[in-house]
Amino acid sequence: KYPLVLFFHGAGERGSDNAAQLKHGTNLFTKPENRAQFPCFVLAPQCPHGQQWVNMPWGNDSGTRPPQPSAAMQLALEALDAVQKEFSVDPQRLYVTGLSMGGYATWDCITRFPDRFAAAAPICGGGDEKTVTPAVAKVPVWAFHSFDDNVVKVKRTRQMITAMRAAGGSPKYFEYFGLGHNSWDKAYSEPELLPWMFAQRLGEPDTYTLNTKSPELPAVVQFPDLSAFPGKGPLRAMDWFRNLWCERRGQFWLARERDRGAVVFLGDSITQGWGKQLEKEFPHLKTANRGISGDLTRGVLYRLKEDVLDLDPKAVVLLIGTNDLEENADPSTVADNIRLILDACHARHPQMPTIVCKVMPSHASKNRPADKIRQLNTLIETMVKTTPRCLLCDTYSIFADADGNAKPEEFPDRLHPNAAGYAKFAAALRPLLDELKP
Numbered sequence: 001k002y003p004l005v006l007f008f009h010g011a012g013e014r015g016s017d018n019a020a021q022l023k024h025g026t027n028l029f030t031k032p033e034n035r036a037q038f039p040c041f042v043l044a045p046q047c048p049h050g051q052q053w054v055n056m057p058w059g060n061d062s063g064t065r066p067p068q069p070s071a072a073m074q075l076a077l078e079a080l081d082a083v084q085k086e087f088s089v090d091p092q093r094l095y096v097t098g099l100s101m102g103g104y105a106t107w108d109c110i111t112r113f114p115d116r117f118a119a120a121a122p123i124c125g126g127g128d129e130k131t132v133t134p135a136v137a138k139v140p141v142w143a144f145h146s147f148d149d150n151v152v153k154v155k156r157t158r159q160m161i162t163a164m165r166a167a168g169g170s171p172k173y174f175e176y177f178g179l180g181h182n183s184w185d186k187a188y189s190e191p192e193l194l195p196w197m198f199a200q201r202l203g204e205p206d207t208y209t210l211n212t213k214s215p216e217l218p219a220v221v222q223f224p225d226l227s228a229f230p231g232k233g234p235l236r237a238m239d240w241f242r243n244l245w246c247e248r249r250g251q252f253w254l255a256r257e258r259d260r261g262a263v264v265f266l267g268d269s270i271t272q273g274w275g276k277q278l279e280k281e282f283p284h285l286k287t288a289n290r291g292i293s294g295d296l297t298r299g300v301l302y303r304l305k306e307d308v309l310d311l312d313p314k315a316v317v318l319l320i321g322t323n324d325l326e327e328n329a330d331p332s333t334v335a336d337n338i339r340l341i342l343d344a345c346h347a348r349h350p351q352m353p354t355i356v357c358k359v360m361p362s363h364a365s366k367n368r369p370a371d372k373i374r375q376l377n378t379l380i381e382t383m384v385k386t387t388p389r390c391l392l393c394d395t396y397s398i399f400a401d402a403d404g405n406a407k408p409e410e411f412p413d414r415l416h417p418n419a420a421g422y423a424k425f426a427a428a429l430r431p432l433l434d435e436l437k438p
Helices: 032-037 071-086 101-112 154-166 193-198 239-254 277-281 297-307 322-326 331-348 370-385 419-434
Strands: 002-008 041-043 089-099 119-123 142-146 172-176 263-267 287-291 315-319 354-357 390-393
Touching (some): 002 101, 041 071, 071 089, 071 101, 089 101, 089 193, 297 331, 315 419, 331 354, 354 419
Parallel strands (some): 002 041, 142 172, 263 315, 315 354
8 A cells, every 4th residue: 555645735726727736846746766765646636716725814823723624625635535445545644735825724634634644744834723632733743934934924834833842742843034935845855855754654653853954044033132132221022022023133134135225214113114105205215124113222232233234224214212111211221222323323334324313202101201201302312413424303392292292193002103193204304314315
């Protein structure tokens, strides 16, 4: 009897020609050397147009597995049953793999039928981590994803791997970098994938030891030890912040050549919140957004070199400090960190202009009282006057009400500007940035 590999294609190969599903991945099994060393059946069903292997959104942060398999999955399972009845298939060596939409199918198969599959290799997919039971965790898994996947978020695979380990499993996981959504070409070219897969037997633990080393992610996407952050004052290390910080820095790293020589906007969520509107507001400038939601002055100090200064920027627009105040930092401590940022900018690029924005008004309910913000802005204003090539943008008084707080019509949550707020922000910056026109 021969093993069988159930292969699930991605969304782009859906149809009814019974050919498109062979575009990616299946050639691994047709290579003469692999056919000789690993003879097997390969079943590659095709999902009809407009349907999915698993009725779960692909781009979301999480998903809930439907009670029943999708219609397309049910047909695939019926085809598998028929092949097993007709041909000499070893039920102890039934394997499942797939990419993208097929990666979801792979997770769906082993979470629904952990006693049927001897091993699984899901690629850039995801599942419902709440469905991972101890029985599921026993299935040998080697999963793959790329850190910078912008179609199916890498957290979807991470969540499944974490759930497998929490349930007592020992899944293998390779996380690549720089491949975007196409991690399948690399995964299916891993030299030990087939030896690992065909070594597995139903119900037996994975005892295969890989000689291939797990990929190493660049240092810029690894959250550093807290002792590595320069400056003084508070730091943040909550899971959501660590994950976002690393995700954003990975995006910055991949865009570093494209963003070279740009005007760099540097800061926290207010800077990140510009989004695509940034280039629309300043069409005459090449801009790069280096904002990270939740960041503090010490975070900016740590990432200043790789994220900003190594780009040889035309100018820097800095807005930072409000989150430090929320964490109860003294305004003088925050100002000292901003001074270190400005000193580093001037030391690396003495002729580069730096526009420092005053911390915007907020509200005491956000733990950002007006008196603390005013104190910090006074220190910033004094600092700018004594720093070469440094300009001040008053982004406080243009927004503050009579009590020094943010106006709800421009800051609905009393912290982040809405469209009207960003328009006013852009108007305040424009006279300063107009001087940088080519």
